Amino acid sequence: VSSGILRKAITVDESTQVILNGSHRYEVLKLMGCKLIPVVYVNYNSPDIVVECWCGNSKLSKKEILEAGLSGRKLPPKSSRHLIRRGNSLFHISTIEKRVDVPLDLLKSDLELINIREVKTAMYANFDETLTSYARFLKTGIIDVPLILDRATNILLGDYDAFYALDLLSANKVPALRVDIDQLGTKFIHSSKEITKQIIIDAGLRGPKLPPNSFKLNLEPLRVSVPLSDLMEYRDMSKKSMRVFESTIELLYENWPTPLVKLKSLSVSERTVWAKLESYNPFSNSIKDRVGWALISDALERGELKNVLYEATSTNTGIALASIANTLGVKSKLFIPGAVQKTSDVYLDVLGAEVIRLPVGLTVEALEIVDAEAKAHGGSHLNQFENDANFKVHLKYTAREIDEQLKSLGLQPTCIIGGLGTSGHMSAIAFYFKSKYGDDVKIIGVQPAPNEVIPGIRRTETGMKWLHRVRFDEIVDVTQSEAIEGVIKIARNEGLLIGLSAGAVVNAFQKIAKDKGIYVLVFPDSGYKYAEYFEKHFFEKR
Known part of the structure; x- marks a missing residue:
């Protein structure tokens, strides 16, 4: 302690919080103004923990020690000592106390719940590590690690994966401890390269951010227990706002959540079916507005958004990107498979985008061409098929919206059904609900049947980046004709003109639905872009 560092944790009974070893350290730290202390928890009822008395043949029971600790009636110094059994030998219980080497400055900090926007980040986090924390927080409902911030600048020094997980969870506040970075010796900040404190401060205050794992605190993890609910600030969904927006971009994200509507024509006495209507997004009238916004926002943050x-x-992604890019004065050059409906060119022409038709069957088959073109002309290829911003935006918003919308009705979904294109939205929805509810929620993916074309979705064997992160309970094949019949069914019973991929979701529901349960069908867009497919369908039916 004299060096400004606490070397070892104390030992505490996990059920009563009574100190078994380390009382002197505890008292000294209190006198020094410390508010936190690292502990090692043990089960005091275990027969492997033995209590002895320092004073000769006197006897002291575990019950007496706990009663003294709980009542505040302290025993005389050196009244007891605790041993722990390992094999056939007994060792002093201090042998299990971890070497923690925690600066006292950190232990003197109050745990604060601060606005997440006050935190300045100097580094990106590893995405896989962030998802691990995200799933743990979501499953337990408890935040078990504090963020470590520099007191003077609010720059995040420790637990980056926890911060980015809380951001994905849309937390309004974060639990934080403050420490003076200048009082942290060099041994407390580990980096794979020559990352100095000044580099960290510059990255946090001015950018650019450092790559993941550029540095970390060499401290034993501190543990807290903060309910996730204490960190959330949900909008009041019961009040009707005046719906005034400062910009067309606000018209997108300030309008979330998109509606969740009950489909009475598919619901029966013990089964309710809900549709998530992504056509309420303003630019492409589709779920791809979320993706376009996320891709461009991510590129802007990274300083990688070029002029084209x-x-x-x-x-849909093309319309979303072109629309949002127009608000920023950025041009768009879009590459479309030759078989896609011709009306797409008209919409994109109106938006001022340059359209190139390619002799490919699937959009994903054009990626190498697009990447080469972007590199050759100094443009930005955002790549919805590979960019994690696609997955993240649905994890942060779309999935949570569905959960909260149903929760407002006192419901939990039994099954969620959606189409697979990039796999971004359904993989994120699957990750969210499987992390939180496990197999209580079934996730069904929808793909075109072999040799069938349904705009916006494709078969899983064509390769989808995020599918490996989750387990779908079933993948259902649908023909184009079945998808159109699904569109017609909803149009003629619910009055909604949905798109072909949404029609495929309806057909998949009809194939797998049971008489009981709460089903959510994700409808990615409306049907107004697909007149050519409808015209062909009705012509062939005549």
Whole structure:
């Protein structure tokens, strides 16, 4: 302690919080103004923990020690000593106390719940590690690690994966401890390269951010227990706002959540069916507005947004990107498979995008061409098929919206059904609900049947980046004709003109639905772009 560092944790009974070893350290730290202390928890009822008395043949029971600790009636110094059994030998219980080497400055900090926007980040986090924390927080409902911030600048020094997980969970506040970075010796900040404290401060205050794992605190993890619910600030969904927006971009994200509507024509006495209507997004009238916004926002944050966007699209992502890019004065060059409906060119022409038709069957088959073009002309290829911003935006918003919308009705979904295109939205929804509810929620993916074309979705064997992160309970094949019949069913019973991929979701529901349960069908867009498919369908029916 004299060096400003606490070397070892104390030992505490996990059920009563009574100190078994380390009382002197505890008292000294209190006198020094410390508010936190690292502990090692043990089960005091275990027969492997033995209590002895320092004073000769006197006897002292575990019950007496706990009663003294709980009542505040302290025993005389050196009244007891605790041993722990390992094999056939007994060792002093201090042998299990971890070497922690925690600066006292950190232990003197109050645990604060601060606005997440006050935290300045100097580094990106490893995405896989962030998802691990995200799933743990979501499953337990408890935040078990504090963020470590520099007191003077609010720059995040420790637990980056926890911070980014809380951001994905849309937390309004974060639990934080403050420490003076200048009082942390060099041994407390580990880096694979020559990352100095000044580099960390510069990255946090001015950018650019450092790559993941550029540095970390060499401290034993501190543990706290903060309910996730204490960190959330949900909008009041019961009040009708005046719906005034400062910009067309606000019209997108300030309008979330998109509606969740009950489909009475598919619901029966013990089965309710809900549709998530992504056509309420303003630019492409589709779920791809979320993706376009996320891709461009991510590129802006990273300083990688060039004057021209290059993207392979079957329509909706192109419209979303072109629309949002227009608000920023950025041009769009979009590459579309030759078989996609011709009306797409008209919409994109109106938006001022340059359209190139390619002799490919699937949008994903154009990626190499688009990437080469972007590199050759100094443009930005945001790549919806590979960019994690696609997955993240649905994890942070779409999935949570569905959960909260149902929760407002006192419901939990039995099954969620959606189409697979990039796999971004359904993989994120699957990750969220499987992390939180496990197999209580079934996740069904929808793909075109072999040799069938349904705009916006494709078969899993064509390769989808995020599918490996989750387990779908079933993948259902649907033909184009079945998808259109699904569109017609909803149009003629619910009055909604949905898109073909949404029609495929309806057909998949009809194939797998049971008489009981709470089903959510994700409808990615409306049907107004697909007149050519409808015209062909009705012509062939005549």
